[in-house]
Amino acid sequence: MEAALLYLATMLTLAGVYACLALGLNLQWGLTGLMNFGGLGFLAVGAYTAALLTAPESAQQSAAHGGGFGWPWWVAWPLAALAGALLALPVGAAALRLRADYLAIATIGIGEILRLVVRNEDWLTGGPLGVPGIPRPLESLGEPAGQFAFLALVLLVAAGLYAMAEATARSPFGRTLRAIREDEEAAKAVGKNPGAFRLAAFVLGAGCMGLAGAMLAGFFKFMGPDALDPVTATFLVWVMLIAGGSGNNRGAILGAVAVWAIWAASDFLAAQLPGEAATRAAYVRLFLIGLALQLILLHRPQGLLGERPGR
Amino acid sequence: MTALRLPRRAALAAGAASLFAPSLARAQGEAIRIGVILSATGGLAAFVPPIRAGIVLAFEEMNAAGGVLNGRRLQMVEADDQTNPQAGVTVATRLVQAENVSAIIGPMASGITIAVANAVTVPAGVPIVSPSATAPAVSQINDNDTVFRTAVPDGLQGQVLARLVREAGIERVAIMAINNDYGRGLAGSFTAAFQARGGTVAGAQNYEENRPSYRAELQTLARTGNPQALLLIGYPASGGNTILRNSIENGFFQRYIGTDGMRDQGVIDQIGARALEGMFGTGPGTAAAPERREAYAAAFRRANPQMDPGAAFVAQAYDAAYVIGLAIQAAGSAERAAIRANLRTVANGPGEVVGPGEFARARDLIARGAKVNYEGASGPVEFNATGDAQGRIEHWAVRGGRLTSVAQLSE
Structure with a gap:
């Protein structure tokens, strides 16, 4: 019983991290219409910032990376969010002048560049060996309690980001973002500077992704380039946001939880299949996610929860 | 012809025996669940089919020989780590927490093994035996003696x-x-x-x-x-x-x-x-005595005519399953800590040497109070202080x- 609860806690923790990623993407795409396919890059920067700052000093001998400062997580996590935002600043300044589809290509490129940087700059990131031994916040509470406490922490962060995202969406700032998304010329005509607003939304969303990366690094207690997989770090988040309903923060969270539940349940179900079929089913999982996205796009393009009309 | 017919007859007998095995198992207690984490998708997927066949073969042999602990069957609980450490941690969590496995074979890649050990199996005290993680860094995990490998370090x-x-x-x-x-x-x-x-x-x-x-x-x-x-x-x-x-x-x-x-x-x-x-x-070499290697290779070819028993890490995977089965038998329990404590006991000398396909004999020896020393298909499988096999x-x-x-x- 306790084991099943622990498993549920693990799944919910990951769903919470994905909810933060989806909220960040919703700020960029849902609210402002910025097609960011480089979520992986911002996640990576946040993850490595937190990993290098919190990893214990003793780890420096076994794995050669530039970190190992042993800082507490509550210092490192905000810095991870800041690192994601800081990366978004020059990237956004350069790339946001591009129109939607070109921006998508530029952000994919940035995500890939960061993946290669992480893999090759051994002095900083430990290269392909990654950063092992990252402490997980609150794990000193012992095995079952620590895991539930970490879950609570992740949910708290997700709730905080949700509150922030809701406040943003309701504020005049959020209304301006929507106005720019719907009609840039009209927004200009009433004296708004679309470039500055778009950059602000891009940076804010990237900060959320950086924070999510920090939580991921803490949860896995390991960060390496193989863990930065575009399928799970970028595209799964898009599926979540589109399924849940872009433009709606609750939709982003619902999408994250629902898609993650399907992802986890399909792994669970595949394992019940006999023998060889179990290994083949692994490919079917990817297919199922794609199929779900197609069906949603065809039959409910606004997602499970569509965007509510602005007030 | 007779040489061909004999194994077939033996296989029939084994098949017939397995028909009775389920009821026996139910009578004697439920199956013991062993997790198997392989990279069924992703970069290492090409290696998986023969490795998986090797593990299946070892479990089938042990179950056909009557299982462990008075007839309890060994059951594989499989998971795919997608050749990705995060996915590996997720599925390992499922195996350890939801499926309640006693031990884990795998993961295959060194990076995934390190991630899974640090995040899941070391805190939970689950012994893992990787057939193919060869990076030297695997020896340096602070693992409370839970991480083993039948692969020889690079x-x-x-x-x-x-x-x-x-x-x-x-x-x-x-x-x-x-x-x-x-x-x-x-x-x-x-x-x-x-x-x-x-x-x-x-x-x-x-x-x-x-x-x-x-x-x-x-x-x-x-x-x-x-x-x-x-x-x-x-x-x-x-x-x-x-x-x-x-x-x-x-x-x-x-x-x-x-x-x-x-x-x-x-x-x-x-x-x-x-x-x-x-x-x-x-x-990865084999230090196995030729007759042990041949016993394994013949059994493997009989079960999988299309696959090569000499493919990379297949013998290591087979041996990983065997030492876990023997450790359970020697421990007299499928508790995680007991398996961990007995992996070296059954794999290292001194002791009565048993080899591939000799599970029944090993079990009888253990029942008589003798100490066994498994010499496997990949080599003598002697675990050192950091849990690495000393192979060839x-x-x-x-x-x-x-x-x-x-x-x-x-x-």
């Missing part, structure tokens, strides 16, 4: 390879190594040993997987320091074959050296035997278009 392979290359009269090599923990680690240990023997590494490149062409890297290497041969550390499907093809088409290198990742007859069949004639390299490195070469095993070396 440090030894690098040393043996360096010696073989020098003995082949080659002084200057260029290295193409896959850019991950495996490629970098093995390239590093080879370079150190090769230089210590007076060789020169003319140039080294870490290559990214799945590129359409590697001509630029190969050209740079071929023009730097006049290398006599190319050492290729990688996997066939994710770039290794392309590198060989590019190099042969452009005449960059005339001699090739490989490692365990490229030890595959399929490479020779696809690239062409003529161009690769004389290629040699190292791989195979010297292989391409001769007449066939991948041929030349020798089994220990240093």
Whole structure:
């Protein structure tokens, strides 16, 4: 019983991290219409910032990376969010002048560049060996309690980001973002500077992704380039946001939880299949996610929860 | 003909026995669940089918011999880590927390093994035995003695390879190594040993997987320091074959050296035997006595006529399943801590030597209070203080278009 609860806690923790990623993407795409396919890059920067700052000093001998400062997580996590935002600043300044589809290509490129940087700059990131031994916040509470406490922490962060995202969406700032998304010329005509607003939304969303990366690094207690997989770090988040309903923060969270539940349940179900079929089913999982996205796009393009009309 | 018929009859008998086994198992207690984490999708997927078959074979043999602990069956609970550490941690969590497995075989990749151990299995105290994690870093995990491997660490392979290359009269090599923990680690240990023997590494490149062409890297290497041969550390499907093809088409290198990742007859069949004639390299070896190896190989071929019992890490996977089964029997319990404490007891000497396919005899010995020492299909399987098996490195070469095993070396 306790084991099943622990498993549920693990799944919910990951769903919470994905909810933060989806909220960040919703700020960029849902609210402002910025097609960011480089979520992986911002996640990576946040993850490595937190990993290098919190990893214990003793780890420096076994794995050669530039970190190992042993800082507490509550210092490192905000810095991870800041690192994601800081990366978004020059990237956004350069790339946001591009129109939607070109921006998508530029952000994919940035995500890939960061993946290669992480893999090759051994002095900083430990290269392909990654950063092992990252402490997980609150794990000193012992095995079952620590895991539930970490879950609570992740949910708290997700709730905080949700509150922030809701406040943003309701504020005049959020209304301006929507106005720019719907009609840039009209927004200009009433004296708004679309470039500055778009950059602000891009940076804010990237900060959320950086924070999510920090939580991921803490949860896995390991960060390496193989863990930065575009399928799970970028595209799964898009599926979540589109399924849940872009433009709606609750939709982003619902999408994250629902898609993650399907992802986890399909792994669970595949394992019940006999023998060889179990290994083949692994490919079917990817297919199922794609199929779900197609069906949603065809039959409910606004997602499970569509965007509510602005007030 | 009789020789052919006998195993078939034995197989029939085993099949008939397994018909009765379920009811027996129910009578004697529920099945013992053993987790198996393999990279069924992703970069290592090509290695999985024979490795999985090896594990299945070991479990089937032990179950057909009556199972462990008075007739309890060993049941595989499988998971796919997608060759991704995060996915590995997620599925390991499922195995440990939801499926309540007693021990885990796998994961295959070193990076995933480290991640899974740190995040899941060490805190939970679950013993894991990887058949193929070869990076030296796996020995350094602060693991409370829960992480074992039947694979031989790359440090030894690098040393043996360096010696073989020098003995082949080659002084200057260029290295193409896959850019991950495996490629970098093995390239590093080879370079150190090769230089210590007076060789020169003319140039080294870490290559990214799945590129359409590697001509630029190969050209740079071929023009730097006049290398006599190319050492290729990688996997066939994710770039290794392309590198060989590019190099042969452009005449960059005339001699090739490989490692365990490229030890595959399929490479020779696809690239062409003529161009690769004389290629040699190292791989996970077997120190098994020939009759033990043959017992395993014959059983494997009977169960899987299409697959090669000598494929990379298959014997290691088979042995991993066997030592776990024996440890459960010796411990008299499927508790995680008890298995962990008994892995060395059954794998290391001294003790009555038992081999592949001899589970029933081992169980009888344990029942009589004797200590057993499993000598497996891949080697004697002696776990040292850090849980690494002390095995052998195979010297292989391409001769007449066939991948041929030349020798089994220990240093």
